[in-house]
Amino acid sequence: MSKDWIVNEETGDRVDWVDCDFTHLATPGVVGLTPYHPGKPIGELKRELGLDDIIKLASNENPLGPGAKALEALKQLPDLGRYPDGGGFSLRAKLAHHHGMRPDMVTLGNGSNDILELITRTFVAPGDEVIYSDHAFAVYALASQAVGAKSVVIPATEDYGHYLRAMARAVTERTKVMFVANPNNPTGSWSTAAELRDLLESVPDHVIVVIDEAYFEYAENVADYPNAAIWVSEIANLVVTRTFSKAHGLAGLRIGYGLSHPQLAELLNRIRQPFNVNTLAQLAAEEALNDSEHMARSVALNNSGMQQLTTGFDSLGIHYLPSLGNFICIDMEQPAHSIYDQLLRRGVIVRPIDNYGMPNHLRVSIGLEEENTRFLKTLAEVLGN
Template sequence: MRVADYIEKLKPYEGGKPIEELKRELGIEGDIIKLASNENPLGPSEKAVDAIREIADKVNFYPDGDAYYLKEKLAKKLGVSRDNLIFGNGSDELIELIYRTFATDTNDEIVYCYPTFIEYKIIGMAFNKRLVELPLKDFAYDIDAIIDAVNPKTRIVFLNTPNNPTGTAIKRKDLERVIEGVSDDVLVVIDEAYYEYAKAEDDYDEILDLYKKGNVIVLRTFSKAYGLAGLRIGYGIASKEIVDYLNRTRPPFNVNIVAQHAALAALDDDEHIKNTVENNQKGKEYLYSEFEKLGLKYIKTYANFILFDVGDDADRIYNELLKKGVIVRSMSGYGYKTFLRVSIGTPHENEVFITKLKEILNV
């Protein structure tokens, strides 16, 4: 089949290994712990689960293309107008819509730091865009390098805070420096997928209001803290003008009826979010402590995962953990040859992970 050269060069996104796949590959019986994909270890809200059950016999109907009720409730919760909101089939689709809508010239350049959320790169390559990829500095976005890289061809700047896979955050003053350093026709995308976890840290800055700058869109999701990753629903907050343009290229009925109702119910369960964040904070401190006892370097995280250095071949440690029924992520493909990324689980999951890691490291 004939395809363009840039499609030939594309490598599909690889998520964390599914539990069932590991069972098939290695024939492992019993419990398998997945700490690879930054999922909520407490699962979804019971209110969301009840909403899924209630809507199940109505999936013969198309969803509300405008997500009216979800938009109304979320707008009130965030203190924005419903005209400032757009929903997508996960944040991934919103990133694709951003490319499709605002990077339409073959010479348009897209700026981001790497390693970061890989979809900025994959989707950009799929659209055959000019990607300006800058290295991280001390595991964080290099703001000076980004500002220096911006030129008249720049169309989009992606800023991931907290950054996946490093967990580092970008200060509000640095976000403002980027916004002020670009022209009004450059879209600044602030991806805040891990916001609910990040805001639990005393030094994390609130940045939602930056969308009022006019050329900014803030992305968030129901996949992480809300525990609805399997339903694929994310949202963006931006000016009415940006939302209007995105809606022109958005496919009809892009957010399914089950996802809409589950998200609507999840917004009512503040207790679930509270418990989720508390579990994450306690798990984070436990893992920090254990890494320190093992003499392993780790990066302070504002998210629900930790990047840490095993001081050995990351792929080898990753595969040894798989054999013991623990799934994490090797970061060798991101250039961090001795680093793993582990999602923060329940207390039991965290303890099993540390036990198995100690066995492999012989300590």
């Protein structure tokens, strides 16, 4: 392998390596990975196009941000020269009380993505199978491929939902983990309490079933939508994941958690990185958990914003998928990336989802009323309406 440098002829500075290729040193699962691409940051669009007036409706963030209680906790700066509580004792105790279970059933993560990866690394070996639905959250595929697992992707239903009976039928002796997002990102689709319960009762004990409830707070008052956390104490092979990044408005602090049988939690804890949740995240999450007023405002804003967008789509003749999240998936009936690019040039960031096998769709996060209005107006301009 060459270690010669490319040198800037004018300055003499070294600017890059020549012909360095380390892919043969990486594990097979990593070599084939395509990195996760998040929604475009506002700063990146500013640098690319020189725009200043930008709205971002791309990453399913709470447009209200953190609540007053979480913000107040962040002002009380602790001694940041000390490591955080590696076991998250206080936050785990509050989460356990909130869910009516024991603290040793709670695993803290650097976002709920961290819990999804911990589960895969703990229970899945190369050649094992992981089951998830088509059009499901991208991290399931990334985490599975990284450990050398065989992904068993089940076709979605006609309305882009999880085909749970087919997922149950796909289980073999090699199946180790099954991921179910409820509601699902990016489609917004969901499974009812009866459907999920039937799945859990039909899956054998050697399969860890993960119900990803990142958007739970937006959906919990919908008829037939289940709170899977109440099943954790009776179904030993169930893990439920939640996050503070969405409705709680703490996306920038990266804090989530998993609920499971104590032995499953203990196994996850064996490979959990030391101090994986920072001090500020723990403090803010504790206060966010108790801020019912902020949660009520966030859900109310999401409900009104969802109505605002769906009414706008109806007037524009745009088909959309029903959603229980803080986002909505719209069908442009043509390759959507060009529409995404035109919106970008006008300072509106949404999310193309061709990487989810939906090249004609865009995912749009629910924003503030004025942001939703601007998006609808700009979309109409792009479409020539």
